[in-house]
Amino acid sequence: MIETVLEVELPVGEKVKIVRNRIMPQLEINSPGRLSLVSGIHGDEIEGQYICYEVARRIEEHPECLVGIVDIYPALNPLGIDLASRNNPMTHMDMNRSFPGNAVGDHADRISSAIIDSIIGSDICIDIHASDIFVREIPQVRLSDTFAEQLLPLAKLTNADMIWMNATATVHESTLAHALNIMNVPTLVLEMGQGHQINRDYGHQIVDGIFNILCELGMWTGPRPRTHIPAISSDGSVEFVRSKMGGLFLPTTEHNHFVKAGEIIGELIDPISGKKLMDITVEKSGLLFTQRIYPVVYEGDLLARILTDAF
Amino acid sequence: MQEVEISRLVSPYRDDMVIKGYQFGHGEKAACIVGPVRGNEIQQMYICSQLVRALKELENNGCVSAGKQIMVIPYVNSHSINVERQFFGVKGVDINRSFPGNDYGEPVSRLSGKLLDEIKDYTYGIQFTSFYQRGEFVPHVRMMETGYQNTSLANLFGLPYVVVKHPLPIDTTTLNYNWQDDNTCAFTLFTNCNESIDETSARQAIAAVLRFLKRMGIIRYESHSGYISHVIYEQDMTEIYINHAGLFRSKVKCGDDVRYGMELAEIIDPGDGSVREVITAPTDGIVFFAHNSALATQYDIAYRLIHRLHE
Structure with missing residues (x-):
């Protein structure tokens, strides 16, 4: 059942609507479990659209197997998705810095507040993000230190390739995930792929993980997908490779490959002089899980991230 | 007057973005005035440019106090101003949500880190910026409630209002908050517009800054006493x-x-x-x-x- 969580009138004959698809079990169940799947909080991250589609499609294929409630919110920032804009086009602000919102505030506050109110009561929430248009990522769960202990068992079920225990910056306190975790809705943030694109393989991998979680929570009686346990890392085990100067970056290794200390992973070139500015090497061995895909770089731009304790 | 280079961002396809400061007097770092960090803050840039002009004249007349140094940075984000974009770089990052920055991260973090490093030792910091919501304000001095804020000093600008705001998590990444965190007595001045020049409120802002500098013993200058400011808490x-x-x-x-x-x-x-x-x-x-x-x-x-x- 498609429901409107909140709608806001735009100036000329249009409303912004936050919608959810509530999928109920066929049989009446006492105190059914509830999983909320949210996506599209950043309008340039489309990977979650396919995951929402595929989860709904698989349930539709075997509705008799669903013994809990699945709520799907594909587009928390519908105008952003329409315009391929990371930020909320109405405020030009990052919507994921506006939670928990305020039910009597301005439109951005009211939308955030209505989303929180709608998700509260879920047994778990999964917030699907993609990378931006600049770097490509393997499927990973990002956990803040604050909730790592509580969320790690659930994160291991997601079928992601990696769990990254991320130090908590103060601004993270304004994210949807932080707000929900504070309100006792265990919320996982998944990130994968790249902005403006859909990687079906990553999508299927994470959808398997979601059905794995549904099985674990006793909400799905269909076959449990085969999944793997993600590598677990902390900030200390991730090496950031940044550009030392401006230029054009050309990768020379594949994404999601193991690299050895000293290995060249790309080169920085100068298109006007025809000269190579420098080779980009890594200092430590490990899994290249983040790779620059947008070639134009300034000093400091991220070129790669290596998970160094993956060996 | 001495021109100093605060920071230089080397660009592969554009002229370097040079952050330039105009320095008056010698000795103790008494006051620093910072202009637009966003590309649409034209009124703010105009005000800072006119402050440079006024301070140059005062210095030539021997009216900068001995042992006191003043720095004016009339624009920070010139790359965005030149292409009429509000935010910085291809990622569209808000520099005023990127403090305190660092010397090892993304280009915007390095920029804000370098800027803060250069200005953090001034006793008084004055920033001209815009508000995240579009609209007009009565000219006022705004301060974050960090525990270090001093509304009595803010009164000395002689503007009609001093507004104190309780910081949200997202506010902890602004220049004002981080300047205060580094023990600079920081004030943010708002006039009534951004993209266009309003001569009346610009004159009021310039007079307010010169009045403040005079009252803190940094310049010798005869000015009208201005208002006895009304202090307001934003939540009221x-x-x-x-x-x-x-x-x-x-x-x-x-x-x-x-x-x-x-x-x-x-x-x-x-x-x-x-x-x-x-x-x-x-x-x-x-x-x-x-x-x-x-x-x-x-x-x-x-x-x-x-x-x-x-x-």
Whole structure:
């Protein structure tokens, strides 16, 4: 059942609507479990659209197997998705810095507040993000230190390739995930792929993980997908490779490959002089899980991230 | 007057973005004034440029106090100003949400880190910036409630109002917050516009800064005493929301003294021209903030009133 969580009138004959698809079990169940799947909080991250589609499609294929409630919110920032804009086009602000919102505030506050109110009561929430248009990522769960202990068992079920225990910056306190975790809705943030694109393989991998979680929570009686346990890392085990100067970056290794200390992973070139500015090497061995895909770089731009304790 | 280079961002396809400071006097780092970190802060850049002009004249007349040094940085984000974009770089990052920065991260973090490093030792810091919500303000001094804020000093600008804001998590990444965190007594000055130049409020802002510098013993300058400022806490203001979207026709402006029940604005249906909503004053007060776009989205803030204050 498609429901409107909140709608806001735009100036000329249009409303912004936050919608959810509530999928109920066929049989009446006492105190059914509830999983909320949210996506599209950043309008340039489309990977979650396919995951929402595929989860709904698989349930539709075997509705008799669903013994809990699945709520799907594909587009928390519908105008952003329409315009391929990371930020909320109405405020030009990052919507994921506006939670928990305020039910009597301005439109951005009211939308955030209505989303929180709608998700509260879920047994778990999964917030699907993609990378931006600049770097490509393997499927990973990002956990803040604050909730790592509580969320790690659930994160291991997601079928992601990696769990990254991320130090908590103060601004993270304004994210949807932080707000929900504070309100006792265990919320996982998944990130994968790249902005403006859909990687079906990553999508299927994470959808398997979601059905794995549904099985674990006793909400799905269909076959449990085969999944793997993600590598677990902390900030200390991730090496950031940044550009030392401006230029054009050309990768020379594949994404999601193991690299050895000293290995060249790309080169920085100068298109006007025809000269190579420098080779980009890594200092430590490990899994290249983040790779620059947008070639134009300034000093400091991220070129790669290596998970160094993956060996 | 001495021109100093604060920071240089090397670009592969454009001229370098040079952050330049104009330094007056010698000795103790007494006061630093920072202009636009966003590309649409044209009024702020104009004010800073006129401050440079005024301080140059004062210095030539021997009116900068001995042992005191003043720095004015009239623009930070010139790359965005030149292409009329609000935010910085291809990622569209808000520099004023990127402090304190560092010397090892993303380009914007390095930029803000270098800037803060250069200005953090000044005793007084004055920033001209814009508000995240579009609209007009009564000129005022704004301070974050960090525990270090000093409203008595803010009074010395002689502007009509000093506003104290309790910081949200997202505010902890602004220049004002981090400047205070580094023990600089930081103030943010708002005038009534951004993209265009308003000569009257610009003159008021320039006079306020010169008045402050004089009162702190940094320059010798004869000026009008200005106002004895009224200190307001942001949460005490009355917010008036727009309940229906459409065309916004305001009947009052910033600074107006309004009475309970008075008609403040109409929302016009953009199709048939009928009045969809009449916005009235819920209390007596002074209009402190006014929506200034011709378009209104539902739940936009139409006005903020200083409750029960009269001219």
